Amino acid sequence: MRLSNLKTENIKLKEKELSVKSKTNNLSTIRDFIYNAAAEIGFPSGVIDNIVLAADEACTNIIKHAYKSYPEGEITVRLKYADKKFTIIIIDHGTPFKPDTVPDPDLQTYYRQHKVGGLGMYLMKSLMDEVKYVSVPGKYNQVLLSKNLNTAQ
Amino acid sequence: MAEFSTSTKDAGDINVIYLKGYLDAHTASVLENTLSDLIDKKKYSIVVNFKDLAYISSAGLGVFMAFIEKIRENNGDIKLAGMSDKVYNIFDLLGFPLLYEIFKSEDDAVKKFNETK
Numbered sequence: 001m002r003l004s005n006l007k008t009e010n011i012k013l014k015e016k017e018l019s020v021k022s023k024t025n026n027l028s029t030i031r032d033f034i035y036n037a038a039a040e041i042g043f044p045s046g047v048i049d050n051i052v053l054a055a056d057e058a059c060t061n062i063i064k065h066a067y068k069s070y071p072e073g074e075i076t077v078r079l080k081y082a083d084k085k086f087t088i089i090i091i092d093h094g095t096p097f098k099p100d101t102v103p104d105p106d107l108q109t110y111y112r113q114h115k116v117g118g119l120g121m122y123l124m125k126s127l128m129d130e131v132k133y134v135s136v137p138g139k140y141n142q143v144l145l146s147k148n149l150n151t152a153q
Numbered sequence: 154m155a156e157f158s159t160s161t162k163d164a165g166d167i168n169v170i171y172l173k174g175y176l177d178a179h180t181a182s183v184l185e186n187t188l189s190d191l192i193d194k195k196k197y198s199i200v201v202n203f204k205d206l207a208y209i210s211s212a213g214l215g216v217f218m219a220f221i222e223k224i225r226e227n228n229g230d231i232k233l234a235g236m237s238d239k240v241y242n243i244f245d246l247l248g249f250p251l252l253y254e255i256f257k258s259e260d261d262a263v264k265k266f267n268e269t270k
Contacts, residue, residue, distance in 0.1 A: 024179035
């Protein structure tokens with residue numbers, strides 16, 4: 001029995017999509033959706049956890065910042081798997097996000113201010129291979145997260 | 154919908170908060186309320202036990218930042234204990250071990266409080 005053949009057959013995911021309203025109680029639905037897809041591809045469990053967390057952070061930021069906690073916004077999560085690369089594209093129609101304006105996290109500052117900001121973005125950048133933002137003003141914002149199966153450990 | 158709950162144990166001077174389930178932007182307010190209640194009762198020596206916590210996102214980590222200065226101003230502390238490797242890695246990645254003492258077990262954290270009295 002050739003294991004390599006088996007593994008290829010197991011990968012059914014080509015493209016999947018999920019749309020939810022911009023409410024924090026939908027975060028677990030998004031996490032489950034991504035968990036199942038990443039598991040189907042065959043990522044090691046620690047890497048699946050990291051991918052799920054990165055996507056949670058992206059969606060949390062969309063709910064809080066793009067939609068400013070307005071619960072009726074739309075979040076679309078699109079998954080692709082091609083050439084060993086798992087790509088998550090998350091689309092919203094809220095306020096465009098300017099990633100350059102988010103400084104790297106500084107815990108000493110948070111300590112004094114009693115709050116945090118930018119942790120999610122730092123986690124996304126740390127946990128994924130690629131994090132890309134695209135905004136088409138008045139149309140949509142998109143964040144792309146990707147992870148390569150070959151380099152994932 | 155992900156489940157998250159807290160329970161508390163009053164062990165004399167020290168209060169232990171047990172976290173269970175999934176701590177994210179949706180459930181962070183549950184932990185905020187638990188911590189506020191303790192602070193309202195002037196309970197400032199707090200151990201947080203993570204052994205039944207399956208998941209944490211940055212919204213959950215942020216809760217600890219909201220209260221820590223007030224607690225320390227009152228000669229208290231929040232000590233963290235019992236994290237899985239998965240949860241610890243997130244704290245570590247964000248530099249939290251510089252600001253918080255993290256222990257393997259609840260007992261170790263309680264002992265540390267007792268030593269420093």
